[in-house]
């Protein structure tokens with residue numbers, strides 16, 4: 001029969017006989033990739049494997065991990081003891097729930113995805129818990145993790161020892177980067193909001209070759225809607241947002257199973273826009289966002305909430321703009337934006353730095369951004385960028 005010459009040409013890539021090429025339907029649809037074949041032997045087998053569900057296992061594991069971590073955090077927030085709150089070396093607060101959430105997420109991901117390379121870039125480390133003074137706290141965290149696993153109603157979870165908990169926390173020591181796959185975890189984003197009894201989020205993203213491909217945001221205190229858009233109005237709190245690249249963003253009640261696809265709002269008149277910013281003035285300049293809002297003609301007062309819950313709320317159209325301008329010297333971390341950014345972009349929004357550059361998650365733990373981070377829909381971005389540029393120039397010339 002002779003040698004078959006068989007090529008697949010996919011966006012200019014030639015793939016020889018016997019190779020498998022895995023492409024998602026979503027990627028094919030989104031990027032308009034066309035597949036053509038050329039064969040000198042018509043009986044040659046041609047197998048183009050089109051996987052309709054890339055990152056599906058990872059998403060299921062991430063949703064399970066974030067939901068369990070949210071359960072642990074809710075338990076702690078209800079009965080927060082002064083002794084549960086500690087200060088880190090940078091003076092920011094950390095609680096038993098930050099550590100417990102990180103240990104749980106790390107434990108669940110490793111268990112649910114045993115055959116995958118395992119790397120997590122996470123906020124917390126076990127340094128303080130390994131000291132003599134951290135022993136009581138470590139015991140409390142271990143109890144919390146075990147209680148939460150037991151409440152899953154499954155005997156299949158072993159009881160973790162304090163050493164297991166330390167090891168699970170330290171799985172989060174990866175540096176990330178542009179090669180391979182890395183989970184990115186903020187076990188409690190918005191710890192100050194958590195301690196105050198307000199908003200916080202468990203934020204879990206997945207990087208593949210430096211790009212965010214999946215994100216889950218568990219927001220235990222987020223009502224079904226906030227802000228002026230009453231479409232989702234209800235008294236229930238607790239939302240889980242999730243997104244996979246090319247697949248859209250979805251929201252479900254935390255612990256629920258009915259999912260709804262969400263989209264950013266389609267407002268094109270900035271006067272009708274409402275604007276999110278940090279609750280904590282120390283985390284983001286309220287003066288600068290007020291000057292930007294004035295330039296845009298935004299009428300509504302800013303909605304101030306903690307954490308990446310802002311990204312979740314924006315992804316479902318509760319507000320139109322999120323502005324974040326940390327004060328001089330602060331360096332943004334990837335875990336504060338990875339999950340939130342894909343939740344917004346898959347819902348049709350745009351996330352950039354203040355100069356309009358996309359966020360680059362491939363450089364390790366830190367995000368090097370120009371002045372701040374801005375988020376909005378496609379229609380408002382050009383006028384938002386102009387207003388941000390003007391406000392930053394005015395600020396610079398007044399110094």
Ligand SMILES: Nc1ncnc2c1ncn2[C@@H]1O[C@H](COP(=O)(O)O)[C@@H](O)[C@H]1OP(=O)(O)O
Pocket residue numbers: 092123186188189190191192193277278279280282283284305306307308326327330336
């Ligand atoms: N000085 C600071 N400036 C800006 N952001 C900070 C600062 N300290 C902590 N953060 C982080 O800002 C995020 C909260 O932003 P917001 O104020 O919008 O809710 C959190 O990730 C919080 O970390 P953490 O995860 O430890 O809570």
Ligand SMILES: [Mg+2]
Pocket residue numbers: 092093094123191
């Ligand atoms: Mg923190």
Ligand SMILES: [Mg+2]
Pocket residue numbers: 186188189190335336
């Ligand atoms: Mg954070």
Ligand SMILES: [Mg+2]
Pocket residue numbers: 098123186187188189190191
């Ligand atoms: Mg945190």
